[in-house]
């Protein structure tokens with residue numbers, strides 16, 4: 001079959017990568033160390049042990065290029081991996097473009113997003129260490145759902161703090177978590193000191209990922225049998241997601257293609273890292289491809305934030321990480337892409353952005369939903385609002401190429417489906433979705449609270 005005819009490129013199970021790719025081995029500028037939040041001295045692995053499994057801490061600091069995926073994890077990955085790479089023939093036709101557009105579809109996982117790629121190994125390593133209970137935060141609920149399923153697979157209790165605005169916008173995600181046996185509460189909650197403090201200041205506070213992290217960390221730190229699990233940002237999460245880009249590379253080879261542009265939406269950075277990092281070695285060898293991270297204009301961490309040490313949460317419990325940040329006291333507007341409402345950014349994505357190896361673009365909600373609707377109507381899949389940020393920029397790049405009279409091969413990560421995000425689509429169809437910016441004075445106020453290091 002000629003490459004022009006290929007629609008769905010499927011890797012056989014035996015081609016499932018056996019190793020995760022660790023971009024830390026190839027970074028031109030090594031990461032600045034995480035700092036202990038109290039002493040502000042570089043973190044020792046022991047500082048993280050009250051919260052994370054030892055194996056995950058080792059992965060966090062490893063500079064080995066390839067880290068073996070445990071056989072048991074690989075066997076479970078096979079339930080949905082290798083995920084398909086689709087050629088977007090319908091979208092290409094609608095755009096009247098000569099560009100070749102491909103999307104890696106992570107919505108085929110049982111929970112509907114890429115998040116299970118990391119939830120599964122995180123639970124596996126915690127189980128191996130005898131942990132009985134895991135706490136976590138979730139924005140739109142995709143991560144919480146993934147962790148809930150992974151915990152059920154390993155008979156571990158899951159406790160999920162879900163950002164309040166999303167808890168009410170996306171009630172079925174809570175139901176999904178409960179079906180898998182997890183407990184899910186809206187954050188801020190009265191169950192923790194950080195939640196109670198936030199509620200006392202403002203009982204109607206919509207919640208933020210930073211605050212939900214504080215609650216989950218506080219809960220885990222207070223119990224011997226409990227660890228904490230994070231769905232993005234950290235190096236080990238980006239490592240686990242590298243399976244996406246490694247598979248995509250093999251699938252593009254099968255189609256006799258190589259990308260000019262690779263695009264992913266960016267919240268804490270993990271799905272973007274997943275699709276983009278396995279192409280970093282090519283970039284370092286002088287490859288011309290562009291790697292584009294897309295964020296919401298309402299939470300423009302890379303495009304308007306500063307590269308500085310900051311806490312990962314509101315209460316200041318987490319280590320200080322050198323990352324692009326809008327300030328941990330920043331409370332983003334309650335946009336529908338709840339998974340992109342995070343003040344910080346993966347330190348790996350941040351450093352590579354700082355070094356000019358990746359680009360970033362911020363887009364508005366209405367343009368995102370217009371792109372999502374066109375995609376749904378031409379490709380059939382209703383995309384998650386988060387993933388739709390990548391679709392917006394894919395379309396913009398294809399239209400730009402048409403104007404310039406050039407042909408490009410564009411690959412984007414469709415990180416999840418939006419079948420439980422229909423409330424957001426309902427608002428869009430009713431014409432009440434707002435394009436929200438983040439006001440400069442609020443940004444400056446939030447940045448003025450950055451910790452002194």
Ligand SMILES: Cc1ncc(COP(=O)(O)O)c(C=O)c1O
Nearest residue numbers: 142232267268269270271339416
């Ligand atoms: C479908 C989907 N894509 C992307 C994201 C953003 O997270 P990350 O930047 O870690 O991929 C989320 C987060 O909840 C999500 O649910």
